[in-house]
Amino acid sequence: MRLSRYYLPLLKETPADAQIASHRLMLRAGMIRQEGAGIYAWLPLGFRVLKKIEQIVREEQNRAGAVEMLMPTIQSAELWRESGRYDAYGKEMLRIRDRADREMLFGPTNEEMITEIFRAGIRSYKDLPKLLYHIQWKFRDEIRPRFGVMRGREFLMKDTYSFDIDEASARQSYNKMFVAYLRTFARLGLKSIPMRADTGPIGGDLSHEFIVLAETGESAVFCDRRLVDLETPAKDIDFDGDLQPVIDQFTSHYAATDEMHDAAGFEENVDEQNRVSARGIEVGHIFFFGDKYSTPMKAVVAGPDGGEIPVQMGSYGVGVSRLMGAIIEAYHDDDGCKWPVPVAPYHVGLVNLRAGDEACDAACEKIYAALEAKGVEVLYDDTGARPGEKFARMDLIGLPYQIVIGPRGLEKGEAEVKSRVDGVRETAPVGEVSARVANAVLEALQYA
RNA sequence: CGGGGCGUAGCGCAGCCUGGUAGCGCAUCUGGUUUGGGACCAGAGGGUCGCAAGUUCGAAUCUUGCCGCCCCGACCA
Numbered sequence: 377m378r379l380s381r382y383y384l385p386l387l388k389e390t391p392a393d394a395q396i397a398s399h400r401l402m403l404r405a406g407m408i409r410q411e412g413a414g415i416y417a418w419l420p421l422g423f424r425v426l427k428k429i430e431q432i433v434r435e436e437q438n439r440a441g442a443v444e445m446l447m448p449t450i451q452s453a454e455l456w457r458e459s460g461r462y463d464a465y466g467k468e469m470l471r472i473r474d475r476a477d478r479e480m481l482f483g484p485t486n487e488e489m490i491t492e493i494f495r496a497g498i499r500s501y502k503d504l505p506k507l508l509y510h511i512q513w514k515f516r517d518e519i520r521p522r523f524g525v526m527r528g529r530e531f532l533m534k535d536t537y538s539f540d541i542d543e544a545s546a547r548q549s550y551n552k553m554f555v556a557y558l559r560t561f562a563r564l565g566l567k568s569i570p571m572r573a574d575t576g577p578i579g580g581d582l583s584h585e586f587i588v589l590a591e592t593g594e595s596a597v598f599c600d601r602r603l604v605d606l607e608t609p610a611k612d613i614d615f616d617g618d619l620q621p622v623i624d625q626f627t628s629h630y631a632a633t634d635e636m637h638d639a640a641g642f643e644e645n646v647d648e649q650n651r652v653s654a655r656g657i658e659v660g661h662i663f664f665f666g667d668k669y670s671t672p673m674k675a676v677v678a679g680p681d682g683g684e685i686p687v688q689m690g691s692y693g694v695g696v697s698r699l700m701g702a703i704i705e706a707y708h709d710d711d712g713c714k715w716p717v718p719v720a721p722y723h724v725g726l727v728n729l730r731a732g733d734e735a736c737d738a739a740c741e742k743i744y745a746a747l748e749a750k751g752v753e754v755l756y757d758d759t760g761a762r763p764g765e766k767f768a769r770m771d772l773i774g775l776p777y778q779i780v781i782g783p784r785g786l787e788k789g790e791a792e793v794k795s796r797v798d799g800v801r802e803t804a805p806v807g808e809v810s811a812r813v814a815n816a817v818l819e820a821l822q823y824a
Numbered sequence: 825c826g827g828g829g830c831g832u833a834g835c836g837c838a839g840c841c842u843g844g845u846a847g848c849g850c851a852u853c854u855g856g857u858u859u860g861g862g863a864c865c866a867g868a869g870g871g872u873c874g875c876a877a878g879u880u881c882g883a884a885u886c887u888u889g890c891c892g893c894c895c896c897g898a899c900c901a
Contacts, residue, residue, distance in 0.1 A: 388850070388862070389836050393894055413893065467825095468899080485901095519825070519899065526901095533901055585901095594900090661901060695901030729860060764861040771861090782860055792860090 377722065379757045383420050385409075386769055396592045398704035399524030401713050405773045407721075414521025414529030421773060422700070424721040426532065429699050430511055432563050432718060433534045440556035440615050442507040442536050447489050449513055453479035455488045458673050468516050482515040487669050487691055490537045494687070495675040501541045501685065504677065505549055509536035511696060526657065526701040527594075536692040541677065543666070546688040550582055550664050551619035553692040555609050557586050557660045558626070560694065562608040563823060564703060565716035568659065569603055571631040582664035582690070585633060590705040593655035598637050600629035601650040633658075657702045664690040707797075713774025714796050717820035722755040724813055725775040729763045729782030739781050739806055743791070746810035752817050771796065776820070777813050781806070 385406045393410075394400040402408045407422025418426055434444065453471070456462035462469075462481075470482040483489070490508060498506065511534045521529050538549035554570065561568035566588045573583040587597050589604075609622055630646050632638065633656070642651065667686040670676065676684040700719075707714040717723060724747055728740040740756065747754045755775060757766050763782070770778050780792040791809040794801045804812055 385834090387835065392830090392836070395895075410893090514901080516900070520895095520897090522895085531901065535901085658901065693901050698901055760859095762859055762861090762863065764859090764863080767861045769862080780860080784860060 377753075377755050379755060380759050382755070384769075384773070385419070386772060394524065396523050396526070396701075396705070397708050398526065398592075398701040401704055401708055401772075401774075402524055402701070405713060408525065410524075412529075414518060414527065416525055416528060416530070421721045425700055425703075425715070425719055426697060428719045428721075429564060429703075430532070430534075430696050433560055433694055433696055433699075434511065436556045436560040436563065437509050437534065437536060439559075439611065440507070440552045442509045442552075442556075444510060445508055446510045447483075447486050447493070447512060449483055449515070451481050451483045451486075451489055453481060455492055456481065459488050459491075459669050460672060461488065468518065470515050470517050483512075484514055484516045485533075485691075485693075486510070486512075486535055487537065487689075488673065491669045491673045491675045491689070494537075494539055495670075495673065498539070498675075498677060498687075501677045501679050504539055504541045504687065505545055506539040507536060507549055507552065508539075509534060509692075523592075523594075524701060525697045528697065531698060532696040534694040534696055538690040538692070539675075539687045540689075541679070541685065541687070543664075543688055546664055546666075546690055547582065548619070550662060550690055551623050552615050553662050553690075554584065554623050554626070555613060555615065555619055557662065557692075557694070558608055559611065561586060561588065561659060564699060564719060566659070566699075566702060566706060567604060569597070569599055569631055569656070570626050571597065571599070571633050572627070572636055573633070573661065573663075574636060582662075584627075584662050585658050586660035586662075587633065587656035588659050588702045588706065589652075589654050590657050590702065591655055592705055593657040595656055595658065596634040596637075597632070597652075597654055597656040598634075598642055599631035599652050599654075600646045601652050603629045603631055604652065657698070657705065658695075659699050659702050660692075660694045662690065662692040664688075708774070711768070712772035715774050715776055716797075717776050717817060718823065720753075720776050721773070722753040722775050723777065723817045724752055724754045725770040725773070725778045726754050726756040727766050727770060727778055727780045728756070728758055729766065729780060731758050731760050733783060735786050736781055736783060739786060739791070743779060743781070743806075743810045747814055750810075750814040750818070752814045777816065779809055779813060 387404045390400055391403045394403055406419050408416045409419055411417050453462050469484055472480050474480055513530055514533045515530050518529050521527050540546040540549055568586045568588050570584040571587050573585040630642055666688055670686040670689055676686050679685040703719060704713055726740055726744055728736050730736045744754055744756050774796055776796055778794040785791055789806050790803045791806045792801055792803050793813060
């Protein structure tokens, strides 16, 4: 993409409303624009990152055996009356009416709808288990939206729903999502820590929040350092095999958010040097809730003996748009974002220091074409801006690699390559620079 | 929802207390000089002062109501 054709409204000054780094940088780097309290438009640069996060989430869901679909954002009140949540949900639910004065709502989640869809198509225990998901915009009329996309009212969420014949089978579904989440967050460059979450009135131990450690996190968290060092399950893990050992590994050490924290237990069970007290961002939440919806909504299947059995359900959410904020919180410095390659809006920023100069233009065009041919995504700064401004904005938007072409270097046949993550700058022969950078990018994408 | 604050040019702000020509920096446009870390000179354009009502000869400024946004707390991906 040529910057001259792009829409990239950068802000030189720090927006007064933005309190945390990710919000500030998303506004400054022209990735989002606020359209209302907790409501954001996704500008081209931010949209690309959002789509990449979404795609990684999708790939890991598919790998775990979940099946993608898409449910609408608008739902009817009728459905929610069946589960009893229409009245219970309160003011967080945005309620609207259509022209016939029918009560509708903008979905804050989809348990009711997926249950309705499930019961319409499944009759027998032989058709179980089922694992369905979608990635769709949600609206929750939060009392206090804040921190940009970290707590928006409208947000993009991946929500999966599991349907099983009994609790043992449901646990396997739960474990699949548990492993899928560990892999998803790792691929996004994040260290996530599963923490036992409050299961509410249902009880049991089948609810975990996935927390990313970050100074600006909304909740205080406590965990055992050994958890942080555990290895992410490999991509060839057998999702239909016994996942329990992996889950046990990740749940055997102390980890709790402040509402579940037991200070005495923490000190008793965790050596002092392994105690981590930090702040975290909740990026995922998995939950088993049994027949909470299937019984009132009559989502039943015929069992082996012909009797009706309410299905055992679970739901599994990932805050896709929130993840973007979490990634920036983890990867930035004073100058801007430092995108990990897999989610970077473009892999390479090609900086033409003297647009209009024949030699510079020609060298840039050649590199641009060579990189694109290899599948490397390039944002080519072909504008007439001054060098200082070009450097500053490349650092701000934080593409992993910058290739700098200027008259000074060209005289010696050299290009400069800067790695945004570590700030290391190297020179390379102009003829080799595209191959060298392409290799680095493609290697970083291998992880998947 | 309770507490605090803000709304003036695209962005960041001053002016308001003490009513009287709407201002500054950045950005934008034109011309010129520049060009390896957010340039310089000269000129120009751009404003329903959040909305409405009231007080007044006169309101960005005072009063009332409404709307929007931000921050702190209880809830959430």
